[in-house]
Amino acid sequence: MKFNIAVLPGDGIGPEITQQSVKVLKAVADRFDHEFNFEEAEVGAVAIDLLGDPLPESTLELCKKSDAVLFGAIGDPKYDNDPSAKVRPEQGLLKLRKELGLFANIRPVKVYENLIHKSPLKSENIEGADMVIYRELTGGIYFGEKSTAEDGKSASDLCTYSVEEIERIAHLAFKAAEKRRKKLTLVDKANVLETSRLWRKTVTEIAKDYPGVKVDYLFVDNAAMQMIVNPKQFDVILTENMFGDIISDEASVIGGSIGLLESASIGADNAMFEPIHGSYPQATGKGIANPLASVLSAAMLLDHLNLKKEAETVRMAVELSIKLNVCTNDLNSDNHYSTERVGDFLESVI
Amino acid sequence: MKFNIAVLPGDGIGPEITQQSVKVLKAVADRFDHEFNFEEAEVGAVAIDLLGDPLPESTLELCKKSDAVLFGAIGDPKYDNDPSAKVRPEQGLLKLRKELGLFANIRPVKVYENLIHKSPLKSENIEGADMVIYRELTGGIYFGEKSTAEDGKSASDLCTYSVEEIERIAHLAFKAAEKRRKKLTLVDKANVLETSRLWRKTVTEIAKDYPGVKVDYLFVDNAAMQMIVNPKQFDVILTENMFGDIISDEASVIGGSIGLLESASIGADNAMFEPIHGSYPQATGKGIANPLASVLSAAMLLDHLNLKKEAETVRMAVELSIKLNVCTNDLNSDNHYSTERVGDFLESVI
Ligand SMILES: CC(C)[C@H](C(=O)O)[C@@H](O)C(=O)O
Ligand SMILES: CC(C)[C@H](C(=O)O)[C@@H](O)C(=O)O
Numbered sequence A, B: 001m002k003f004n005i006a007v008l009p010g011d012g013i014g015p016e017i018t019q020q021s022v023k024v025l026k027a028v029a030d031r032f033d034h035e036f037n038f039e040e041a042e043v044g045a046v047a048i049d050l051l052g053d054p055l056p057e058s059t060l061e062l063c064k065k066s067d068a069v070l071f072g073a074i075g076d077p078k079y080d081n082d083p084s085a086k087v088r089p090e091q092g093l094l095k096l097r098k099e100l101g102l103f104a105n106i107r108p109v110k111v112y113e114n115l116i117h118k119s120p121l122k123s124e125n126i127e128g129a130d131m132v133i134y135r136e137l138t139g140g141i142y143f144g145e146k147s148t149a150e151d152g153k154s155a156s157d158l159c160t161y162s163v164e165e166i167e168r169i170a171h172l173a174f175k176a177a178e179k180r181r182k183k184l185t186l187v188d189k190a191n192v193l194e195t196s197r198l199w200r201k202t203v204t205e206i207a208k209d210y211p212g213v214k215v216d217y218l219f220v221d222n223a224a225m226q227m228i229v230n231p232k233q234f235d236v237i238l239t240e241n242m243f244g245d246i247i248s249d250e251a252s253v254i255g256g257s258i259g260l261l262e263s264a265s266i267g268a269d270n271a272m273f274e275p276i277h278g279s280y281p282q283a284t285g286k287g288i289a290n291p292l293a294s295v296l297s298a299a300m301l302l303d304h305l306n307l308k309k310e311a312e313t314v315r316m317a318v319e320l321s322i323k324l325n326v327c328t329n330d331l332n333s334d335n336h337y338s339t340e341r342v343g344d345f346l347e348s349v350i
Helices: A014-032 A045-051 A057-065 A089-100 A113-118 A163-179 A194-207 A220-229 A241-251 A292-304 A308-323 A339-349 B014-032 B045-051 B057-065 B089-099 B113-118 B163-179 B194-207 B220-229 B241-251 B292-304 B308-323 B339-349
Strands: A002-010 A035-040 A068-073 A104-110 A130-136 A146-148 A154-162 A183-188 A214-219 A236-239 A262-266 A271-275 B002-010 B035-040 B068-073 B104-110 B130-136 B146-148 B154-162 B183-188 B214-219 B236-239 B262-266 B271-275
Touching (some): A002 A014, A002 A057, A014 A035, A014 A292, A014 A308, A045 A089, A057 A089, A089 A271, A104 A241, A113 A308, A130 A163, A130 A241, A154 A194, A154 B194, A163 A183, A163 A194, A163 A236, A183 A194, A183 A220, A183 A241, A194 A214, A194 B146, A194 B154, A220 A241, A220 B241, A236 A241, A241 B220, A271 A292, A292 A308, A292 A339, A308 A339, B002 B014, B014 B035, B014 B292, B014 B308, B045 B089, B104 B241, B130 B163, B130 B241, B154 B163, B154 B194, B163 B183, B163 B194, B163 B236, B183 B220, B194 B214, B220 B241, B236 B241, B262 B292, B271 B292, B292 B339, B308 B339
Parallel strands (some): A002 A035, A002 A068, A068 A271, A130 A236, A183 A214, A183 A236, B002 B035, B068 B271, B130 B236, B183 B214, B183 B236
Antiparallel strands (some): A104 A130, A104 A262, A146 A154, A262 A271, B146 B154
């Protein structure tokens, strides 16, 4: 089969890790006799530097007409501590999500048996933890009206949600729960926020369509505790944009390596796949960045294209690299495999 | 000296733990020759049931004219899953904070040497962790305009901050940092939120008045990771209301027992002291609730009244109870001291 894949390497370590995923996808195409057309485009700080725009029109167009987008990372410290910067790399990512309609960010979190010792949590607390977070990605306080008073003395951000926005991601999350351990936890702050009460009401309604799924409700502050105290209780977590940002990053520490966590951002017409780690500027160009999160994102991409066997093959290659310790230094302090050598290994076993 | 202390036991285990604190405060008054006048009032679900109002006017008046408020807990599950409930216990707490102008919520987090094994985190990661969180408490999305569309199909919450709101708590946090390890971390989401950019700008300005304090900036998602991966890096954390709610509850798991965590909520004219654990309805009336968080909150109350030696005495009593294992079951699974017996022990050693 034939697919067009847009590749957006982005900033920092983005390019070097994405390169390994492309390598892996090419190996998959070879082995399974597909044709993947890769086309690259700029996004983020790199795009600002080159074209003055964190999401150039040409990049957006490329993404829109592609079958899937493979995304690297975004962000550059030179923008972070400048509250007055008018253009920011992150705007590129946010606009991309909005323009492509990527309303559902899906982040699986699991614990790899032979990396469990790397977790900051005690092994007995996390052994067997296996959850997936459904974070709403194009609504809430991220995209509501923002303003700063003319005298600069006050500012505001509006958080809004419509029933429709809640429903479309809720259905995805419930469907996922049906195929998993049949438990869904809504994380909100319904004791304080009007939007959270709308989430709770809407999800309670939708739950009736999925009688096999047990629904739980957790306030976000309690969820932030439970995530550490007893992460095994979670199967599918459903939450709004801002809470999802926080809770999913918190969850990412459980397995002991953020270098292993993949994500998918799904919309009605488009889909994008990216590692959840950031641009990690300090590591750029050193060949020490772990490519596995990006490669696992590429596996989600294959799943999305309905190439299930192909996705499974990539995942098995990743597990093999972990088992054989063909890993970057963050996972394996004995050997020193470079980003590229890990990519080469994966390519060779596919 | 003579002080009026308002006592608001509230819901669930609130009354039984607060009773121990009152006992301890009475012992302090005896020993140090003070006169504490305790007056009780209703708040929360209890107040709704009795008077139809989670914060009756009489309770508010009592608090206003007191020198300090000792607060128990609030919340009742019968309200939590009813998104259409018009009156909620939490409204009582929120209104109390607003009416008393309690803009700074102060939550110390530390690790007790002989309870370290109870933490879900590995000991080497947390040994010596010692931080205090300054959470803004009367602004942000908690108190901004809320609305639901007439057709019920959408809802919104407004997050606003003024420079003034940021400044007053920032000064408190910087002053605290000066007396501690001289590091302040602002937690925000300045890459997305306009209000966060105002926080970052304002704090950067204020920092100039405190040249001895090193200032760090962390995005809230990253902070949620760092809190678990490396909590020792934190000294004073400063943050807005919603992020503070999440991050401080997350931080509460580090030490292994939420039953030990005290808090102070401070304003220009009033101050309130409460354990950070909630009303824990399942434990109500069983005599198993840990009173130490409430008692440590009472110690903060004494500090606030400038009774430093008295506060120190209470803290030493608490440490002794931990050392001698005169603790409730959550801290000590061998012996079974009841809530009341722990209170009696503390009273006896003061
Ligand atoms: C870079 C930033 C805008 C983004 C977000 O907050 O959504 C990131 O943290 C993420 O989770 O993908
Ligand atoms: C009960 C609730 C409204 C409250 C809050 O969110 O502030 C609580 O979680 C807290 O942190 O004191």
